[in-house]
């Protein structure tokens with residue numbers, strides 16, 4: 001649908017917005033067409049607020065007595081989307097999982113800001129390629145393009161608040177989505193520009209290029225779990241770390257890429273910029289995950305973990321980070337494959353070491369509802385099978401209903417003896433340290449050869 005038309009429709013919809021209920025309780029209900037799961041989980045940040053089951057007509061409802069105002073998200077596996085809730089809100093959604101985000105429509109109190117957030121999400125997704133093409137431009141031209149994309153969205157928001165009443169915090173959220181979504185591109189510009197133009201060095205930037213940084217809010221304040229803001233913070237820290245290393249450490253560019261050193265810069269920056277709060281903990285966690293998953297030497301990892309402990313020993317994610325660290329150590333070459341249990345098509349339980357015994361195996365992972373990933377993965381695996389006939393390629397299906405998995409096996413030409421299903425994704429993800437959907441594990445006779453392989457990058461063409 002045409003974007004202007006859609007905004008127009010939203011304005012019409014908005015004008016018949018229903019009133020809030022009295023009191024502080026909230027009501028959130030809706031209908032899921034083509035459900036991929038039988039429940040909806042409501043989250044505030046990384047905490048589950050409540051879970052609702054779908055009824056026979058695929059409808060669900062949450063009624064919550066007291067609830068903190070702000071940004072939430074609801075999860076209908078494997079997808080999720082934001083919902084902004086204020087006291088007394090009564091909100092309904094309708095969505096079709098075939099086009100999850102595109103089909104999502106809110107109605108009820110606060111429908112205006114919620115529909116705007118979805119619209120903004122889709123607009124940004126649609127602009128990604130365009131913005132990527134702008135990275136080739138010179139700095140000033142680039143800024144003009146990016147600012148004009150931002151201005152269109154800000155004007156739409158202005159038009160929205162002329163016709164509707166938006167609370168100050170709802171407005172702030174929508175506004176933050178627009179500006180931080182746009183600032184990300186500016187933080188990324190020096191690096192993408194260099195890459196796109198195959199430059200040897202980072203481009204000199206005009207003095208006012210980073211002027212918007214004066215407006216950055218480092219407190220999180222209700223935005224910590226909002227992607228445009230959080231992703232901005234990640235890019236921003238990456239940019240600042242690179243620049244300060246370049247300036248202060250007099251490193252040669254090739255040395256700057258060294259993981260430990262660069263990540264130490266990031267830790268220090270978070271310490272100096274972000275006050276003690278959830279945002280700070282999450283950003284620290286992000287640096288740790290990023291670093292640990294790229295696997296450096298054991299010695300370097302220990303230095304990193306020590307630094308981390310000093311700066312953020314009481315991090316709310318400390319247990320996860322320690323487990324990850326332990327998990328990674330267990331997955332080093334020559335170690336035995338961990339005892340992870342999966343099921344074959346006949347429902348028999350088999351452990352990964354059993355599957356790998358006496359063979360060279362590449363384990364890879366896929367999930368039923370993620371069709372694009374499944375198709376790409378299948379194509380890639382078929383190619384690799386021909387190229388590397390000495391390996392057995394074993395698919396582990398995760399996060400899929402068992403009957404759905406069986407259905408896919410029937411209709412997709414996969415070799416059933418090479419396919420396994422797992423019920424407990426959390427356990428598998430945790431033990432095998434799966435954060436990347438293209439991750440694969442190469443083993444020989446049940447022992448690990450490379451537990452951090454990637455189906456696209458780890459097999460020479």
Ligand SMILES: [Zn+2]
Pocket residue numbers: 244245246248249251261265
């Ligand atoms: Zn440095």
